[in-house]
Amino acid sequence: AQKITQTQPGMFVQEKEAVTLDCTYDTSDPSYGLFWYKQPSSGEMIFLIYQGSYDQQNATEGRYSLNFQKARKSANLVISASQLGDSAMYFCAMREALRSNDYKLSFGAGTTVTVRA
Amino acid sequence: NAGVTQTPKFRILKIGQSMTLQCTQDMNHNYMYWYRQDPGMGLKLIYYSVGAGITDKGEVPNGYNVSRSTTEDFPLRLELAAPSQTSVYFCASRVHGDSPLHFGNGTRLTVT
Numbered sequence: 275a276q277k278i279t280q281t282q283p284g285m286f287v288q289e290k291e292a293v294t295l296d297c298t299y300d301t302s303d304p305s306y307g308l309f310w311y312k313q314p315s316s317g318e319m320i321f322l323i324y325q326g327s328y329d330q331q332n333a334t335e336g337r338y339s340l341n342f343q344k345a346r347k348s349a350n351l352v353i354s355a356s357q358l359g360d361s362a363m364y365f366c367a368m369r370e371a372l373r374s375n376d377y378k379l380s381f382g383a384g385t386t387v388t389v390r391a
Numbered sequence: 392n393a394g395v396t397q398t399p400k401f402r403i404l405k406i407g408q409s410m411t412l413q414c415t416q417d418m419n420h421n422y423m424y425w426y427r428q429d430p431g432m433g434l435k436l437i438y439y440s441v442g443a444g445i446t447d448k449g450e451v452p453n454g455y456n457v458s459r460s461t462t463e464d465f466p467l468r469l470e471l472a473a474p475s476q477t478s479v480y481f482c483a484s485r486v487h488g489d490s491p492l493h494f495g496n497g498t499r500l501t502v503t
Contacts, residue, residue, distance in 0.1 A: 278433070307489055309491055309492075311494075317479065317496065317497050317499075318494065318496050318497070319434075319481060319483075319492075319494035319497075321491040321492070321493070324489065324491055326489055365433055365434070367433075367434075369489070372439065372441075372447070376422060376439075376441050378424070378436050378439060378449065379434070379436075379492060380436075381433030381434045381435075382433050383431070383432055383433050384431075384432075384433055
């Protein structure tokens with residue numbers, strides 16, 4: 275069963291506006307974490323932001339913030355003041371324990387964001 | 392600081408050929424991973440390693456093999472290439488705890 279769901283295959287946003295990318299997850303593990311990665315057209319995977327299940331406050335990194343709602347099992351990424359360079363594919367990924375102190379990332383299918391001038 | 396380096400960047404294989412995708416990291420990370428990304432999809436874990444001499448299968452290991460003789464290197468071997476292995480392959484590493492994965496730039500493999 276898919277554990278990470280990104281329901282928006284593609285989005286358009288106007289430059290300087292904010293955009294919210296949806297991510298829902300499913301896990302029975304009380305200890306987990308959610309990551310967001312950006313993949314521009316050049317193909318590399320760039321880490322953006324992380325939120326652990328026990329973190330009390332929503333994570334923020336510059337223009338990126340994570341709207342983490344545990345009861346709804348959602349971890350939406352908010353990009354404020356969009357820039358043309360934000361055009362990329364965005365992946366939500368969940369940390370799942372493999373063994374003591376190791377984990378794997380399970381990825382969603384991604385959301386393509388296109389920023390319009 | 393080079394980070395995670397993958398070679399080659401591109402490769403075309405004929406069905407049945409073999410090849411090794413190279414991955415090396417200079418960050419002294421214990422944990423290393425191989426993922427594949429099919430067009431328009433997320434990444435799927437092929438193999439992972441928690442340290443030199445230790446490897447384990449991920450979600451989609453069939454048709455691949457790995458070795459981890461040193462902390463730095465984690466090569467991925469394809470023995471009998473099949474069209475289903477056409478994909479982009481990413482190697483990644485991380486240090487410990489909840490640290491994020493650092494990815495290489497990927498190898499785009501086409502099997503025809």
